[in-house]
Amino acid sequence: xxxxxxxxxxxxxxxxxxxxxxxxxxxxxxxxxxxxxxx
Amino acid sequence: xxxxxxxxxxxxxxxxxxxxxxxxxxxxxxxxxxxxxxxxxxxxxxxxxxxxxxxxxxxxxxxxxxxxxxxxxxxxxxxxxxxxxxxxxxxxxxxxxxxxxxxxxxxxxxxxxxxxxxxxxxxxxxxxxxxxxxxxxxxxxxxxxxxxxxxxxxxxxxxxxxxxxxxxxxxxxxxxxxxxxxxxxxxxxxxxxxxxxxxxxxxxxxxxxxxxxxxxxxxxxxxxxx
Numbered sequence: 001x002x003x004x005x006x007x008x009x010x011x012x013x014x015x016x017x018x019x020x021x022x023x024x025x026x027x028x029x030x031x032x033x034x035x036x037x038x039x
Numbered sequence: 040x041x042x043x044x045x046x047x048x049x050x051x052x053x054x055x056x057x058x059x060x061x062x063x064x065x066x067x068x069x070x071x072x073x074x075x076x077x078x079x080x081x082x083x084x085x086x087x088x089x090x091x092x093x094x095x096x097x098x099x100x101x102x103x104x105x106x107x108x109x110x111x112x113x114x115x116x117x118x119x120x121x122x123x124x125x126x127x128x129x130x131x132x133x134x135x136x137x138x139x140x141x142x143x144x145x146x147x148x149x150x151x152x153x154x155x156x157x158x159x160x161x162x163x164x165x166x167x168x169x170x171x172x173x174x175x176x177x178x179x180x181x182x183x184x185x186x187x188x189x190x191x192x193x194x195x196x197x198x199x200x201x202x203x204x205x206x207x208x209x210x211x212x213x214x215x216x217x218x219x220x221x222x223x224x225x226x227x228x229x230x231x232x233x234x235x236x237x238x239x240x241x242x243x244x245x246x247x248x249x250x251x252x253x254x255x256x257x258x259x260x261x262x263x264x265x
Contacts, residue, residue: 002074002075004078004135004138004139005075005077005078007135008078008132008135009063011081011131012128012132015127016128020235020238020242023242023243023246024242027249030246037256037257
């Protein structure tokens with residue numbers, strides 16, 4: 001595997017993992033805030 | 040619901056791990072490109088998913104214009120958001136590949152240029168959304184703009200047929216010749232990518248709906264305080 005292949009694999013997976021983690025964190029934070037509002 | 044989500048996520052993880060293993064260790068190197076051909080497995084799936092998610096965004100935008108149901112606008116915006124992410128992954132990954140094969144990151148090849156135009160059109164979609172205050176109007180204007188912006192998708196896809204291009208074509212003469220194992224690796228990466236895309240879209244849509252609900256509750260509280 002060349003450096004370029006590793007760079008593209010890293011770009012693909014880091015971007016999508018990053019997005020997934022961000023969405024999960026945003027979802028939990030919004031859920032908490034919504035629960036606080038309905039209480 | 041939570042259990043079903045977890046099972047879906049587990050299947051997504053397994054398919055993607057198999058796909059990465061296939062791409063790196065099982066699929067052979069190509070005669071002319073050598074090891075560099077492995078970039079293909081991480082360049083084509085985001086490009087295909089970028090086109091797909093923008094199609095989802097446009098169709099749900101059109102449904103919103105007919106049905107006036109804000110959930111379709113939420114889905115349309117979430118799909119466009121993912122389109123921007125998949126678009127940037129495709130553009131940067133393609134630039135790395137171009138540098139390795141052509142010796143330059145960017146050479147204004149028709150496929151590169153039209154994909155950049157596509158990405159900028161959808162960046163404009165979000166600037167447009169930010170510029171309209173009224174919720175209903177914002178959704179309508181965005182859906183109408185989405186139909187226009189989507190014209191850049193066939194333009195990007197067909198660019199290397201319409202204009203002379205260095206961008207390689209799969210299986211064609213002078214393009215990348217794929218063996219059966221390479222096709223399997225590509226299809227597996229595409230399948231894994233699609234599973235992950237569906238999971239991301241559901242999450243993004245859920246976040247967007249919760250944000251709407253929170254904003255509605257906050258504006259109700261402000262109204263009650265007044």
